[in-house]
Amino acid sequence: MFSREQLYKLGIMAYLTVWYVGSFWLIAAIGSGLFEHTFGIDFIKFQDYLYYALAGAIGGTLYAMRLFHFYYDSLTERWVLWYILRPILCAGTAVMTIVLFESGIMLLEAKESVIAKIGIAFLVGFGYGKVMDKLKTLTETLFNGKDNSTDGDDKSK
Template sequence: MNGERILKVGIFAYLLIWFIGGFWGMAAVHSGLLDARYLGIDFLKLKEYVYYGLSGAIGGVLYELRIFHEFYHRFNRRWAYWYVMRPFLCGGTAIMIILLFKSGIMLMQVPDSLAAKVGLSFLVGYGFGKVIDKIKALTETLFNGKKQADPNINDPVDKTERIEKL
Protein backbone atom coordinates (compact mmCIF):
# COMPACT_ATOMS: atom_id res chain seq x y z
CA MET A 1 0.00 0.00 0.00
CA ASN A 2 1.27 3.43 -0.85
CA GLY A 3 1.16 6.34 1.61
CA GLU A 4 -1.84 8.08 0.05
CA ARG A 5 -3.94 4.91 0.10
CA ILE A 6 -3.06 4.30 3.76
CA LEU A 7 -4.05 7.90 4.55
CA LYS A 8 -7.38 7.43 2.73
CA VAL A 9 -8.15 4.23 4.63
CA GLY A 10 -7.13 5.88 7.91
CA ILE A 11 -9.34 8.91 7.31
CA PHE A 12 -12.28 6.73 6.29
CA ALA A 13 -11.87 4.60 9.44
CA TYR A 14 -11.57 7.77 11.56
CA LEU A 15 -14.79 9.17 10.07
CA LEU A 16 -16.67 5.91 10.59
CA ILE A 17 -15.53 5.76 14.21
CA TRP A 18 -16.76 9.33 14.74
CA PHE A 19 -20.06 8.64 12.97
CA ILE A 20 -20.85 5.41 14.82
CA GLY A 21 -19.25 6.69 18.02
CA GLY A 22 -21.43 9.81 17.96
CA PHE A 23 -24.59 7.71 17.98
CA TRP A 24 -23.11 5.37 20.57
CA GLY A 25 -22.22 8.36 22.74
CA MET A 26 -25.75 9.72 22.49
CA ALA A 27 -27.12 6.30 23.44
CA ALA A 28 -24.68 6.10 26.37
CA VAL A 29 -25.78 9.50 27.63
CA HIS A 30 -29.46 8.61 27.19
CA SER A 31 -29.05 5.30 29.04
CA GLY A 32 -27.50 7.03 32.05
CA LEU A 33 -24.07 5.47 31.59
CA LEU A 34 -22.41 8.85 32.10
CA ASP A 35 -24.62 10.03 34.99
CA ALA A 36 -21.71 10.50 37.34
CA ARG A 37 -18.85 12.82 38.11
CA TYR A 38 -15.67 12.45 36.09
CA LEU A 39 -12.67 14.66 36.80
CA GLY A 40 -14.87 16.90 38.91
CA ILE A 41 -17.46 17.44 36.17
CA ASP A 42 -21.08 16.47 36.84
CA PHE A 43 -22.15 15.09 33.45
CA LEU A 44 -25.77 14.85 34.52
CA LYS A 45 -25.95 18.68 34.43
CA LEU A 46 -24.31 18.78 31.00
CA LYS A 47 -26.37 16.02 29.41
CA GLU A 48 -28.16 18.30 26.93
CA TYR A 49 -24.91 19.89 25.78
CA VAL A 50 -23.34 16.50 25.18
CA TYR A 51 -26.29 15.72 22.90
CA TYR A 52 -25.80 19.01 21.05
CA GLY A 53 -22.06 18.50 20.64
CA LEU A 54 -22.38 14.92 19.47
CA SER A 55 -25.19 15.69 17.04
CA GLY A 56 -23.18 18.60 15.63
CA ALA A 57 -20.19 16.30 15.21
CA ILE A 58 -22.39 13.67 13.52
CA GLY A 59 -23.65 16.31 11.08
CA GLY A 60 -20.10 17.42 10.32
CA VAL A 61 -18.90 13.85 9.84
CA LEU A 62 -21.83 13.03 7.56
CA TYR A 63 -20.85 16.01 5.40
CA GLU A 64 -17.23 14.83 5.43
CA LEU A 65 -18.21 11.30 4.41
CA ARG A 66 -20.18 12.72 1.48
CA ILE A 67 -17.23 14.89 0.40
CA PHE A 68 -14.77 12.03 0.92
CA HIS A 69 -16.89 9.79 -1.31
CA GLU A 70 -17.45 12.47 -3.95
CA PHE A 71 -13.78 13.49 -4.22
CA TYR A 72 -12.14 10.14 -3.40
CA HIS A 73 -10.19 10.01 -6.67
CA ARG A 74 -9.04 13.61 -6.32
CA PHE A 75 -7.99 13.23 -2.67
CA ASN A 76 -5.26 15.60 -1.58
CA ARG A 77 -3.31 15.02 1.62
CA ARG A 78 -3.54 18.75 2.43
CA TRP A 79 -7.18 18.07 3.42
CA ALA A 80 -6.26 15.49 6.08
CA TYR A 81 -6.18 18.16 8.79
CA TRP A 82 -9.67 19.34 7.75
CA TYR A 83 -11.00 15.79 8.05
CA VAL A 84 -9.48 15.38 11.51
CA MET A 85 -10.59 18.71 12.97
CA ARG A 86 -14.08 19.12 11.54
CA PRO A 87 -15.93 16.87 14.06
CA PHE A 88 -14.50 18.89 16.95
CA LEU A 89 -15.25 22.23 15.28
CA CYS A 90 -18.79 21.21 14.36
CA GLY A 91 -19.55 19.84 17.83
CA GLY A 92 -18.27 22.94 19.59
CA THR A 93 -20.01 25.27 17.18
CA ALA A 94 -23.31 23.40 17.60
CA ILE A 95 -23.13 23.87 21.37
CA MET A 96 -22.35 27.57 21.04
CA ILE A 97 -25.12 28.17 18.49
CA ILE A 98 -27.66 26.60 20.85
CA LEU A 99 -26.37 28.87 23.63
CA LEU A 100 -26.67 31.91 21.36
CA PHE A 101 -30.27 31.00 20.57
CA LYS A 102 -31.07 30.32 24.22
CA SER A 103 -29.57 33.65 25.26
CA GLY A 104 -31.59 35.57 22.68
CA ILE A 105 -28.51 36.99 20.92
CA MET A 106 -29.44 35.14 17.75
CA LEU A 107 -33.10 35.41 16.99
CA MET A 108 -34.75 32.30 15.67
CA GLN A 109 -37.71 30.47 17.07
CA VAL A 110 -36.42 27.07 18.14
CA PRO A 111 -38.89 24.90 20.01
CA ASP A 112 -37.82 24.15 23.56
CA SER A 113 -37.77 20.40 22.93
CA LEU A 114 -34.55 18.42 23.06
CA ALA A 115 -35.29 16.88 19.66
CA ALA A 116 -35.54 20.31 17.99
CA LYS A 117 -32.24 21.45 19.49
CA VAL A 118 -30.50 18.19 18.59
CA GLY A 119 -31.83 18.55 15.04
CA LEU A 120 -30.60 22.14 14.84
CA SER A 121 -27.21 21.01 16.18
CA PHE A 122 -27.02 18.38 13.44
CA LEU A 123 -27.79 21.02 10.80
CA VAL A 124 -25.14 23.33 12.28
CA GLY A 125 -22.59 20.52 11.97
CA TYR A 126 -23.63 19.63 8.44
CA GLY A 127 -23.68 23.26 7.26
CA PHE A 128 -20.65 24.33 9.33
CA GLY A 129 -19.11 26.51 6.61
CA LYS A 130 -22.30 28.48 6.07
CA VAL A 131 -22.82 28.85 9.82
CA ILE A 132 -19.32 30.25 10.26
CA ASP A 133 -19.97 32.73 7.43
CA LYS A 134 -23.14 33.91 9.23
CA ILE A 135 -21.28 34.23 12.54
CA LYS A 136 -18.60 36.33 10.81
CA ALA A 137 -21.28 38.61 9.35
CA LEU A 138 -23.01 38.88 12.74
CA THR A 139 -19.79 39.81 14.55
CA GLU A 140 -18.94 42.36 11.83
CA THR A 141 -22.34 43.96 12.29
CA LEU A 142 -22.30 43.87 16.09
CA PHE A 143 -18.73 44.89 16.82
CA ASN A 144 -17.35 46.81 13.85
CA GLY A 145 -20.39 48.89 13.04
CA LYS A 146 -19.64 48.22 9.41
CA LYS A 147 -22.15 49.90 7.11
CA GLN A 148 -24.01 47.66 4.75
CA ALA A 149 -23.27 48.21 1.08
CA ASP A 150 -26.89 47.88 -0.08
CA PRO A 151 -28.39 51.39 -0.55
CA ASN A 152 -31.95 49.97 -0.42
CA ILE A 153 -31.65 49.09 3.25
CA ASN A 154 -33.81 51.29 5.49
CA ASP A 155 -31.02 52.99 7.41
CA PRO A 156 -32.10 56.50 8.57
CA VAL A 157 -28.62 57.96 8.05
CA ASP A 158 -28.36 56.63 4.50
CA LYS A 159 -31.91 57.81 3.73
CA THR A 160 -31.14 61.33 5.00
CA GLU A 161 -27.94 61.50 2.96
CA ARG A 162 -29.79 60.41 -0.19
CA ILE A 163 -32.53 63.01 0.39
CA GLU A 164 -29.96 65.79 0.93
CA LYS A 165 -28.23 64.89 -2.34
CA LEU A 166 -31.50 65.33 -4.22
Protein backbone atom coordinates in the same frame (compact mmCIF):
# COMPACT_ATOMS: atom_id res chain seq x y z
CA MET B 1 2.20 -2.60 0.67
CA PHE B 2 -0.05 0.45 0.85
CA SER B 3 0.94 3.80 -0.62
CA ARG B 4 0.78 6.96 1.48
CA GLU B 5 -2.41 8.05 -0.30
CA GLN B 6 -4.06 4.68 0.32
CA LEU B 7 -3.13 4.85 4.00
CA TYR B 8 -4.58 8.36 4.23
CA LYS B 9 -7.81 7.18 2.64
CA LEU B 10 -8.08 4.16 4.87
CA GLY B 11 -7.28 6.22 7.96
CA ILE B 12 -9.78 8.95 7.11
CA MET B 13 -12.54 6.44 6.43
CA ALA B 14 -11.86 4.66 9.73
CA TYR B 15 -11.62 7.96 11.62
CA LEU B 16 -14.88 9.32 10.22
CA THR B 17 -16.65 6.01 10.80
CA VAL B 18 -15.55 5.99 14.45
CA TRP B 19 -16.80 9.57 14.88
CA TYR B 20 -20.11 8.80 13.18
CA VAL B 21 -20.94 5.52 14.91
CA GLY B 22 -19.28 6.61 18.16
CA SER B 23 -21.38 9.77 18.37
CA PHE B 24 -24.60 7.78 18.07
CA TRP B 25 -23.31 5.31 20.66
CA LEU B 26 -22.35 8.11 23.05
CA ILE B 27 -25.80 9.71 22.72
CA ALA B 28 -27.35 6.36 23.67
CA ALA B 29 -24.85 5.81 26.50
CA ILE B 30 -25.42 9.29 27.95
CA GLY B 31 -29.19 8.87 27.68
CA SER B 32 -29.02 5.54 29.52
CA GLY B 33 -27.10 7.09 32.40
CA LEU B 34 -23.85 5.23 31.78
CA PHE B 35 -21.71 8.29 32.51
CA GLU B 36 -23.76 9.94 35.26
CA HIS B 37 -20.85 10.34 37.70
CA THR B 38 -17.76 9.34 35.74
CA PHE B 39 -14.39 10.91 36.59
CA GLY B 40 -16.06 12.83 39.42
CA ILE B 41 -18.07 14.87 36.91
CA ASP B 42 -21.85 15.17 37.16
CA PHE B 43 -22.73 14.73 33.48
CA ILE B 44 -26.44 15.20 34.14
CA LYS B 45 -25.90 18.96 34.61
CA PHE B 46 -24.70 19.45 31.03
CA GLN B 47 -26.15 16.38 29.36
CA ASP B 48 -28.12 18.44 26.83
CA TYR B 49 -24.98 20.23 25.66
CA LEU B 50 -23.26 16.88 25.14
CA TYR B 51 -26.21 15.92 22.94
CA TYR B 52 -25.79 19.14 20.95
CA ALA B 53 -22.06 18.56 20.51
CA LEU B 54 -22.56 14.99 19.39
CA ALA B 55 -25.38 15.95 17.01
CA GLY B 56 -23.10 18.62 15.50
CA ALA B 57 -20.34 16.04 15.15
CA ILE B 58 -22.75 13.64 13.43
CA GLY B 59 -23.79 16.34 10.97
CA GLY B 60 -20.21 17.37 10.26
CA THR B 61 -19.05 13.79 9.91
CA LEU B 62 -21.91 12.92 7.57
CA TYR B 63 -21.00 15.90 5.38
CA ALA B 64 -17.30 14.92 5.46
CA MET B 65 -18.10 11.31 4.54
CA ARG B 66 -20.21 12.52 1.64
CA LEU B 67 -17.36 14.70 0.34
CA PHE B 68 -14.82 11.94 0.95
CA HIS B 69 -16.89 9.66 -1.27
CA PHE B 70 -17.44 12.35 -3.90
CA TYR B 71 -13.76 13.50 -4.07
CA TYR B 72 -12.16 10.14 -3.29
CA ASP B 73 -9.74 10.34 -6.22
CA SER B 74 -8.48 13.85 -5.47
CA LEU B 75 -7.35 13.57 -1.84
CA THR B 76 -4.40 15.76 -0.85
CA GLU B 77 -2.57 16.17 2.45
CA ARG B 78 -4.28 19.53 2.94
CA TRP B 79 -7.68 17.82 2.89
CA VAL B 80 -6.54 15.15 5.34
CA LEU B 81 -6.33 17.86 8.01
CA TRP B 82 -9.77 19.15 6.98
CA TYR B 83 -11.27 15.68 7.45
CA ILE B 84 -9.60 15.30 10.85
CA LEU B 85 -10.77 18.67 12.17
CA ARG B 86 -14.30 18.65 10.74
CA PRO B 87 -16.09 16.62 13.46
CA ILE B 88 -14.34 18.51 16.27
CA LEU B 89 -15.09 21.95 14.83
CA CYS B 90 -18.69 21.04 14.09
CA ALA B 91 -19.26 19.75 17.63
CA GLY B 92 -17.97 22.95 19.21
CA THR B 93 -19.79 25.20 16.77
CA ALA B 94 -23.07 23.36 17.33
CA VAL B 95 -22.87 23.89 21.10
CA MET B 96 -21.96 27.56 20.80
CA THR B 97 -24.71 28.17 18.22
CA ILE B 98 -27.28 26.71 20.60
CA VAL B 99 -25.89 28.96 23.35
CA LEU B 100 -26.29 31.96 21.03
CA PHE B 101 -29.89 30.97 20.32
CA GLU B 102 -30.64 30.45 24.02
CA SER B 103 -29.09 33.80 24.93
CA GLY B 104 -31.19 35.65 22.36
CA ILE B 105 -28.19 36.96 20.40
CA MET B 106 -29.26 34.89 17.40
CA LEU B 107 -32.97 34.53 16.76
CA LEU B 108 -34.64 31.42 15.43
CA GLU B 109 -38.22 30.29 15.68
CA ALA B 110 -37.96 26.77 17.04
CA LYS B 111 -39.50 24.78 19.83
CA GLU B 112 -37.76 24.97 23.18
CA SER B 113 -37.44 21.18 23.31
CA VAL B 114 -34.13 19.35 23.48
CA ILE B 115 -35.03 17.38 20.34
CA ALA B 116 -35.50 20.60 18.34
CA LYS B 117 -32.12 21.88 19.55
CA ILE B 118 -30.48 18.56 18.68
CA GLY B 119 -31.92 18.95 15.17
CA ILE B 120 -30.52 22.47 14.93
CA ALA B 121 -27.15 21.22 16.20
CA PHE B 122 -27.12 18.54 13.49
CA LEU B 123 -27.86 21.15 10.82
CA VAL B 124 -25.11 23.39 12.20
CA GLY B 125 -22.64 20.51 11.89
CA PHE B 126 -23.80 19.61 8.40
CA GLY B 127 -23.79 23.24 7.20
CA TYR B 128 -20.68 24.29 9.15
CA GLY B 129 -19.26 26.51 6.39
CA LYS B 130 -22.47 28.45 5.95
CA VAL B 131 -22.87 28.83 9.72
CA MET B 132 -19.36 30.23 10.00
CA ASP B 133 -20.16 32.76 7.27
CA LYS B 134 -23.27 33.85 9.21
CA LEU B 135 -21.32 34.07 12.46
CA LYS B 136 -18.72 36.25 10.74
CA THR B 137 -21.47 38.55 9.46
CA LEU B 138 -23.07 38.67 12.91
CA THR B 139 -19.73 39.51 14.52
CA GLU B 140 -19.09 42.28 12.01
CA THR B 141 -22.56 43.70 12.62
CA LEU B 142 -22.29 43.55 16.41
CA PHE B 143 -18.78 44.89 16.82
CA ASN B 144 -18.31 47.21 13.83
CA GLY B 145 -21.82 48.63 13.73
CA LYS B 146 -22.35 47.54 10.14
CA ASP B 147 -22.16 44.48 7.93
CA ASN B 148 -18.92 44.67 5.93
CA SER B 149 -19.84 41.71 3.73
CA THR B 150 -22.01 43.96 1.55
CA ASP B 151 -19.69 47.00 1.59
CA GLY B 152 -16.65 46.30 -0.60
CA ASP B 153 -15.16 49.80 -0.09
CA ASP B 154 -14.41 49.45 3.63
CA LYS B 155 -10.66 50.11 4.11
CA SER B 156 -10.63 49.33 7.86
CA LYS B 157 -10.56 45.55 7.42
